[in-house]
Amino acid sequence: MGTKPLESVSHDETDKVYDDLIVTIEAKGRSLSLLVAVCDDLTYRESIIADYERELQPSFRSYQVTLNPNEPSLRAAIAELVQRETYLQEGGKAVITATGIERLYGVKLGETRSQQEIFFGYLQWTREAFREFPYAIVVWVTNPILSNLVRKAPDFWSWREGVFRFVSHKSIVVPRQDWEPIRQVLQDREWCGWDEHTEDLPIEDVKALIAQAQQQPDTNKTTLATLYFSLGKIYYNRLERGKSSDYQAEQRQGIEYLQQAAALQEELGLGEQLATTLSYLAFLYYSQGRYEAAEPLYLEALALRKKLLGEEHPDVATSLNNLAALYESQGRYEAAEPLFLEALALREKLLGEEHPHVASSLNNLAELYESQGRYEAAEPLYLEALELCKKLLGEEHPHVASSLNNLAALYESQGRYEAAEPLYLEALELRKKLLGEEHPDVATSLNNLAGLYSSQGRYEAAEPLYLEALELCKKLLGEEHPDVATSLNNLGLLYSSQGRYEAAEPLYLEALELCKKLLGEEHPDVATSLNNLAGLYSSQGRYKAAEPLYLEALELWKKLLGEEHPHTQTVRGNFRYLIEQAVQNGKAGKLSAHPVTQRIVKEMESER
Template identity: 30%
Template sequence: MTDSAIDTQRENQRNLRKLILSIQASFGKLSLLIAICDNPLYRDEIVQIYEKELTEKGVRCYRVKMDRIQPSLRESLETLVEQESELGKLTVVTILGTSDLLDLRLTEKKSPLERFLFSVQWTREALRAFQFPVVVWVTESIAAKLANQAPDFWSWRGGVFEFFKPIDPRTRSHDIVIPELPQAVASEPLADVAELQQQIDELKQLEPNSPLLGSLYHTLGQTYFERVQRGLSNTPETDVKLAISSLQEAAQQYERANRKSSSAFSLAWMGYIQKLIGDWNRAEENLQRALHLYKEVEDRAGMATSWGVLGDIERNRGNWDDAERLYRQCLQVEEELGDRAGMASSWGVLGDIERNRGNWDEAERLYRQSLQLREELGDRAGMASSWGVLGNIERNRGNWDEAERLFRQCLQVEEELGDRAGMASSWGVLGNIERSRGNWDDAERLYRQSLQLREELGDRAGMASSWASLGDIERDRGNWDEAERLFRQSLKLREELGDRAGMATSWGVLGDIERDRGNWDEAERLYRQSLKLREELGDRAGMASSIGSLGEVELERGNLNVAEQYLKDAEQRFQTLGNLSGIAEVNYRLMQLEAKRNNPTLAQTHYETARHLFNQLGAKQDLEKIEREWKNWED
């Protein structure tokens, strides 16, 4: 046994002794004792230990399990009193079942967990009739909700006793929920950050070593982040920083309490947020720390989650090999745990990696493997997602009609499910298809339809994307001023959100606009600004793109030798990444460069390379463009 495991065991024994002493000091009067444990097997073990010891001393020990549909602490105790008329003075009641309460509304106005929290908050006075100690067993997350949503009840607590023991994955039962990283937008009401902060301040004064401080800080961090995600924040950049700092404090509180699994979860949350805002280096650092802790406590589900998000970071950087390695590690654990939904997701991501490599057939095979499993699971939202990525493959192949069919199939399911965020995304992609067809008016209509829904949802990241898409339409039309206005609108929102990867992309496109206008100096400045940020992010694919753009500027200026150096550098980087699209684009520019040098042999070599790759990628428009340009040059 490790030193940390020995320390945890000792802390559990101390808390058990305190709990037993608190029960013995409370006979003949109401005392609400909160016991926290996320491991149901260990919880049952603790209950058996204190009941055995107390029973030997003549104490009557009763267990009451909460009703899973209509949970009420008062009614549960009343039922016990009616059934057991002679409870006696030496009585203790253990309340179980709160961990089984679903926080899911379905067709009801309140979820079972919400009903429980409401009942304990507003029936506190009615509990005075029960003159005996009551041990209420809750999970850590429910304890935090009690403190936040039932403060009157919480203030009556006679003590908080926390017990920790990692769940052995080999004995993990189906009713134990494996923690997952957050979705971008949650549907449940948000907590009040001011109230949470007040509870933290009060708790630090009363119980500076309280085990709940970590939970409250974690909830505070989540709340700040979700406020930004839902468009409810007036200071999004500040709130993102507060989310990260709160989660960092949560991780530190958990670490001091030797709560490795909880500390890992807060670190993973922090890394997830940093990944979303493009702070990939810090995200990677925190996720690696989380992964190390998950390995120590043998939490394989947590390890899989960490590998998956680390894989996403490498995908964003364009490091396909590293991304694939991480996702295959994630997939292996999901297969061992029988997590079929996770397996479907991982196969989809592996398909996305092959799509980025230009391996359309292998990508399609993996996507269809993911789709088949989602169909078996009845996961209609997942099925819609799979149809969407299959549509993207057909879009990359230039098969607009098949791409549209798949996306409309995806859109239909999203409409049936009421997935408005998904609908907004699908309308945006349908707009991309119309733009590829050259139907700019139809594309604009679909982009604006997507933008309107994103504005209604408060999806600020989606709004930034929609404005950029509208800017692309104006670039296609040659309306540089309007294109610039839209891209700067998108850039401003990305700056507010702290989306550094999005900022780098926006600066790059603004550089393209200045290049189209013939403003070479301004274009170069913007490209270098984009390149610098991409270097900080470790975005290798983005760096190669920025270097290629600098080569294009020098090509336009007529500095052919300098342009060649940039373009060759970009080509080598794209080759290292296996980025066929980037290699094709660079060879197209090198064809133009050798044509300006009047060097037909090298020009034809680059033409053949670019033509072959565009054909392999199914990039019909690029293929038509290069063939038309080559023919004109030959003539």
């Protein structure tokens, strides 16, 4: 998912943040005060700096330092300033504003570490040296930089006096992570520490750089690994955002380049980078339904991070979360739960109980409990995550909409439709307000609300929402995208529930073909489509047409998730019901000689 533009914010809220910043500076006087100010609009940022420098006069003198990209040390920049200024040496009251961090590159070709990595390293390892600066230091960052600051310089972060978020009156850019209900997996989008700078590089430009580097015998292998990784990441982002021109081909390309990056990183001993690459690669395998290929990569990434960063590090928590989410998707709930719990406890310890990543972990654990039908355990976690999001991010934020959606999905699973509906509606309206009428998250909310109405038998209310969601997906993501297949399946299910079989069949067929084309023959979404189409034929008494579809779906689920997974059990139950109906209606002769079919037929005939 991409960044979310156009979130409106009131002048009163902005003024309060500004006032809080002034009060905090004045309260500390002649002592160290590390303040983090966040703003993505650089013009707006400059006006805020000018305002507080003017307002703090004459009590405080104002100074500014800009980080040197070639030596991005905040401590060194301030020390150089102090050496030049007698007033500072004499202990005068001052506010020092630090800028230029947003200009540091996340990827630096030909270097072992990027400018950002060097900057975060300096912050982490020179924290104690800031004690010699008895001033208010306002460090200006963007939202993407802030996300990495928390993760890569936790010691420095722990010393912060406050975080002050300034939102332009016209727009805001927020981190890419989002929390969706149980229909999506691996929701911790922050887990790889992804760099925001390379994602917009044109594919052909990166390919040209790779070709040039490959032709030069003296090319630094680290540079080549960085290029491979960057291109693999670009393909991943295109797939996630619905920008791929050929979904399956770009999936394969992303995997290919990440594999090449991983091979070089392993050869060069770049352990931390390798862990990140393996996490990307595992997720792409997961998106193909190749769980057996994803698991060892997640395990290796986790082991690398523990070895290099220690048992207690935010990256270790995200690796635990990734592995747990994979196990959850496979129905391996007993293996997933302790990992989710460990990730939650680690985040609470390292980041504090009030942190967005903690809210994410609460959502993940709640989702697991919901998948197990442990609704009483899930509800308080969803509620806590929702309240935490509201407290940290404000009432109007995309993450709040997602948390509302999660809680509504839980209530729907429990049949508490009256409790679910207002939450789905609130999430939909919030997404429309924050993200605009035409956004993939809006399509998701439309589908969710339509699904609720369909569950209640309110088909006339559900149909226009499903149709709107389908058209929105096609417009935003293109005619050939997995989300389009999901929308087709949803609409087909609605028509099937209404007995409108002639309208449902072409939708199911189109969804099935689209899943096979985009995701391959052996993917969970293909199994779901096979089951749905078979159910339609079963409802029509077309047992001969339904039987092979159920058998194919059953074998696919068994292969992907095992005999005991709930999806496998559901299809097995559907298949037995089909045979039961055929036997009762004297149509057993219409069924094939498949051994599984005939075994069940004989069991049922013997029971009569």
